[in-house]
Amino acid sequence: MNNESKLDTVKGSAITKQKSMKVSASVSFMNKKKWKEAGLFTLFVGPVLLAFTLIVLIPFVTGIYYAFTDWNGITGTVKWVGLDNFTYLFSEDKQFQQSFMLTTKYTVVSIILTNVIGFGLALLVAQRLKTRNLLRTVFFMPNLIGGLILGFIWQFIFVKGFASIGELTGIPLFELAWLGDAETAFWGIVIVSLWQGAGYIMIIYIAALQNVPQELIEAARIDGANRFQILRHITMPLVAPAVTICLFLTTASSFKVFDANLSLTNGGPFKSTEMLALNIYTEAFVNNRYGIGEAKALIFFIVVAAITVIQVTISKKKEVES
Amino acid sequence: MGNRYTWKTSIVEILAILVGLVFLVPFYYVFSNSLKSFAEILTNTSALPKVLIFDNYVNAFEKLDFLLVFKNSLIITIASNIVLVIFCSMAAYMLVRTKKKISNIIFMTFVAAMIIPFQSIMIPLIKTAGNLGILNSIWGLVFMYLGFGSGMTIFLYHGFIKGIPLELEEAAIIDGCSRFGVFWRIVFPLLKSITVTIVILNSLWIWNDFLLPSLVLQDPELRTIPLATFFFFGQYTKQWDLALAALVIGIIPLLIFFFTMQKHIIQGITSGSIK
Known part of the structure; x- marks a missing residue:
């Protein structure tokens, strides 16, 4: 069969005819093998690449284009408006600017608190406690539940639960109308994200703490170091790679917060807690201003990408050093 | 101490x-x-x-149409996991074993796209999906999860497959096994532990996802648990007796999943994040 096809190519091609039989035979054999390999490659990689291209790549690229248009999703005509959308966002759209600042503030607060509390919880359950396994489960459990349902749970806690605790204890903190005021509603979202995220971060820190060699700690103890010194000079440097991972995870997830924002406050009161993701969503699907929504989404992407690239670069550098 | x-x-x-x-x-x-x-x-x-x-539960269960939305969530999560595992493991295997520039480019594209936040894709995606005729369909949504989940899934498989020695496959090829056979009979069974990690991470994400299904599935018949909870809460605002029972019903499947799979979940999260 192979011989026949070799002959076929020799007969069929005017160019190969001029060359010697031997060379043309090996070329066609190579081609056949190449085609077979390319076919297999397509068979294995093709399906997911197709889904990825249609679902992620094409919408992403067309989205960048739409950011420079007046697309509203209803009329068929899409007009190129240059940088108008961006000028509008930075000069007139106060809500967007406020959302941007709020999201930045939220991200900073939530990165610090989630990591501090997550690390604290990890240190707690790393002790030889009788209840350590149970506690680990308790701390991690909220993380399973999606942000949407968590937000609803806490809506009840803030509205009814806190009021009741305030009545019983008289502590003024619980007597506030938490979701009715911009400042406390902001902290409400932070609390929900801590309740959800701390357990997750704890799991990663526990894994890192388990890798710290006990001999080192024992040796330091014999040399007279106290608990705090051991934590500061032995444990902390050894779990540094985990810190990078956790910072990365919390930054990305905080900046993109949406579900808990929607279900807990829905941006209220008076749009004062509308984070960036919710602001983009509202612009696009409530106001139907797709072009401006896309411009916001593009800025959003650039910020997220910048954060990620910076973090990956730093962590790579650290890996090399250590 | x-x-x-x-x-x-x-x-x-x-x-x-x-x-x-x-x-x-x-x-x-x-x-x-x-x-x-x-x-x-x-x-x-x-x-x-x-x-x-217990009336709250009976009422909420009926008003949520819980059996239906539970079935929808289950079908979407299971089907998405199946397609993600099959197609991403195949693709990752081929990308590792084909030492060409194109493999590297494709792999790097998948990894780089993991940065893109969903908000930067959703607006044109819904338009594209409308053109493809896959809006308002569970299978359309599954196809989207294949697209969105492919980056991380391929990334995790890729890292794992790199550590598998070639000798096993070479022996099988000499014995006359096809490339397809080599993958499914020899390589895939070796991927069991990373597959468990991947399935857990993807399941938690897809099961709890709200925004994408809310944009894709408009028909009430197709709602998932988070969607049904959202509309239920909107409809019965301040009717806490019903709303709270609905929240508990929504959480129970997750708790069951967690307590039966606890060890794997914790392991999966640890290994998934570190890679």
Whole structure:
């Protein structure tokens, strides 16, 4: 069969005819093998690449284009408006600017608190406690539940639960109308994200703490170091790679917060807690201003990408050093 | 410190248990109030229920159409996992074993695209999906999850497959096994542990996802648990007796999943994040 096809190519091609039989035979054999390999490659990689291209790549690229248009999703005509959308966002759209600042503030607060509390919880359950396994489960459990349902749970806690605790204890903190005021509603979202995220971060820190060699700690103890010194000079440097991972995870997830924002406050009161993701969503699907929504989404992407690239670069550098 | 359980440790233990209780307080409020009458929720929020009322659950279960939305969530999660595991493991295998520039480019594109936030894709995606005719369909949504989940799934498989020695495959090829056969009979069974990690991470994401299904599935018949909860909460605002029972019903499948798979979940999250 192979011989026949070799002959076929020799007969069929005017160019190969001029060359010697031997060379043309090996070329066609190579081609056949190449085609077979390319076919297999397509068979294995093709399906997911197709889904990825249609679902992620094409919408992403067309989205960048739409950011420079007046697309509203209803009329068929899409007009190129240059940088108008961006000028509008930075000069007139106060809500967007406020959302941007709020999201930045939220991200900073939530990165610090989630990591501090997550690390604290990890240190707690790393002790030889009788209840350590149970506690680990308790701390991690909220993380399973999606942000949407968590937000609803806490809506009840803030509205009814806190009021009741305030009545019983008289502590003024619980007597506030938490979701009715911009400042406390902001902290409400932070609390929900801590309740959800701390357990997750704890799991990663526990894994890192388990890798710290006990001999080192024992040796330091014999040399007279106290608990705090051991934590500061032995444990902390050894779990540094985990810190990078956790910072990365919390930054990305905080900046993109949406579900808990929607279900807990829905941006209220008076749009004062509308984070960036919710602001983009509202612009696009409530106001139907797709072009401006896309411009916001593009800025959003650039910020997220910048954060990620910076973090990956730093962590790579650290890996090399250590 | 050694192995001794000192008084210092017992103080830490008490402290830790207190923190644990603080974490459980929201669950306590939701569970205990879901069993009270509406009037009792308003007057007696913090105490345990005086009389247990299960009507809330019966009502919420019916109004949520829970069996239907549970079935939808289950189909979407299982089907998405199947396509993600099959197609991404195949693709990752081929990308590792084909030492060409194109493999590298494709792999790097998948990895780089993991940065793109969903908000930067959703607006044109819904338009594209409309053109492809896959809006308002569970299978359309599954196809989208294949696209969105491919980056991380391929990334995790890729890293794992790189560590598998070639010798096994070479022997099988000499024995006359096809490339397809080599992958499914020899390589895929070796991927079991990373597949468990991938399935857990993807399941938690897809099961809890709200935004994408809310944009794709408009038909009430197709709603998933988060979607049904969202609309239920909107419709019965401040009717806490029904709303809380609905929240508990929504959480139960997750808790069952967690307590049966706890070890794998914790392991999966640890290995998934570190890679």
